[in-house]
Amino acid sequence: MQHDFLENNPVASLLTKVFKSPLSANASHDAEYEAWRDRFMRKRLDVGLWIGLMAFLSSSLLQVSNWLFRPGAFEPEWLRSQVSIELSLLLCLLLQHSKLGRRYPSLVFLAFYWSVTIVPQVQDILSGVAQPDILVWTIMFFGQATFTPVRWYLHLVAQLGVFLYFFGVNTALGVTLSSPGWLDPPVVILYFFWVCFIGNLSVYLYEQLQKAEFKARWDLEEAYAQLEEEQKLSESLLLNVLPHSIATRLKQNPKNLADSYTNVSVLFADIVGFTELSSHISPWELVELLNQIFSEFDALAELHQLEKIKTIGDAYMVVSGLPEPRDDHAQAIADMALDMQRAIATFNQKTGQNFRIRIGIATGPVIAGVIGIKKFIYDLWGDTVNLASRMESHGIPGAIQVTRETYQFLKGEYLFQERGKVLIKGKGEMTTYLLMGKNPGDIEDEKSQN
Structure with a gap:
């Protein structure tokens, strides 16, 4: 009224x-x-x-x-x-x-x-x-x-x-x-x-x-305000694809970016048996399982300050020592590999699965850069990348196989088992090593320092 x-x-x-x-x-x-x-x-x-x-x-x-x-x-x-x-x-x-x-x-x-x-x-x-x-x-x-x-x-x-x-x-x-x-x-x-x-x-x-x-x-x-939010979203998406320093350089100069690095360590990992599993479960379940595993790997890469390069199917690639060089690149990648094994074991206990992971590591020079104008990626090239891939593909399920160069960087701090001569495609016979774990003495030193 x-x-x-x-x-x-x-x-x-x-x-x-x-x-x-x-x-x-x-x-x-x-x-x-x-x-x-x-x-x-x-x-x-x-x-x-x-x-x-x-x-x-x-x-x-x-x-x-x-x-x-x-x-x-x-x-x-x-x-x-x-x-x-x-x-x-x-x-x-x-x-x-x-x-x-x-x-x-x-x-x-x-x-x-x-x-x-x-x-x-x-x-x-x-x-x-x-x-x-x-x-x-x-x-x-x-x-x-x-x-x-x-x-x-x-x-x-x-x-x-x-x-x-x-x-x-x-x-x-x-x-x-x-x-x-x-x-x-x-x-x-x-x-x-x-x-x-x-x-x-x-x-x-x-x-x-x-x-x-x-x-x-x-x-x-x-x-x-909307433009600022969209810029933040674009920035976030860009940083999900590229390292921060590379993204900054790309925004300043959108031409092709390429850098050479003398010493980095490259890791390839493959989940054994995942391809066979894909024929027995639904696509949604397959993607969910893979997402859980790779999310754990992403967290480990961030923990060890490594640069994730890409995933291809059930394969995972990560590198240590770029875009910012570091002296302990081999140690960081070794710790990552050991943590990945533990992460898979924990995942199997929680889900009742029986996955094993095959890991290969190589150390040496690479070229890194951004390619493409659409859906561009930050990628690596060079003999070191090929060797890391061969270390994984010619490796043993559940084991970490490394090249002699990686072994030379790590032999004083980590435990290895010499695998002997292995026929590597495109390389012939090569002496490789299996990373078994960290030297107990170094583990005690780390605990005392912490």
Whole structure:
């Protein structure tokens, strides 16, 4: 019922607009705009009140100067009027900085408006003759429209209040109404009609412009925020594909990137029996199992600060010593391989599977770079990469097979079993080694250091 009353009663609807809290807006955009307009109004009102107060104080000082030095020009009624307005403006300043004024700046606006236009009329009522103050009212109507151009309906309410008071109170009290000698009443009415119309129209147009500008800024900020989120997402996706330093270089120079490294260690791993399993379980189950295993491997690569290169089916490739070179590249890749064996054993215990992993490691020079313009990847090339792949493919299920070069890097810190001569495709016979674990003495040293 209350809603129907407000909808069908234009006066009630207008008063609701005047005194409503900006926080009552439903849409966040409208609420932000209302809050912004209120902040704008409070700032303008604060400056306007001080300017108004100083203007009337200067007029009072002029009358005091006349009283002291030019008694013939002194007008006591004018001084009393000025002082009453100054007191009213001081009260408006107190209201401006009160909790009520901060919440409802519209009240301060109306109080400011009526302090200048209505307060002097009280003296006319007491004198028994009322006359519209063309000079003060015009300055106030235009001044507020240009200095505080907010909410056209506030200006309309303020102007109506002036005329309702002037005609209503004076008529009710039987005060004689008069107009300036040089203007007839119809001319005065027409004059103030156009003054108010022009003022309100300018405020309305300015308010529409401000709303449009605010919405444009709002949309622009939202666009920038969305662009920033998309850039972060793109950055995250890029870092999932490329190492951070390579991604940075690629953004600065999108041409082909390639670097050569003297000593790195490359690991290939293959899950034995996974291909046969794929023919017995659903694709979803297959992918889920593989995702669980490779997610564990990814965590281990991050733990040992290694660079995952790619996965091909159920094969996993990781490298140590690039893109940032490191002296312990062989040790880091060995620790990764041993942890991968433990991760597979733990996975089998949890899932009841019987997977084994075959791992091959080679150490030596490689070339690394980014290839392609679509779905590009960071990849490795060179004899070391081929040897690591052969170490895996010619290895033993459940074992870690390494080349002689890798063995030379690790033999003092890790336990090995010489496998002997192995016929390697494309290489002939090669002496390879099986990494069995870490040297117990080194494990004790690490525990003591930790």
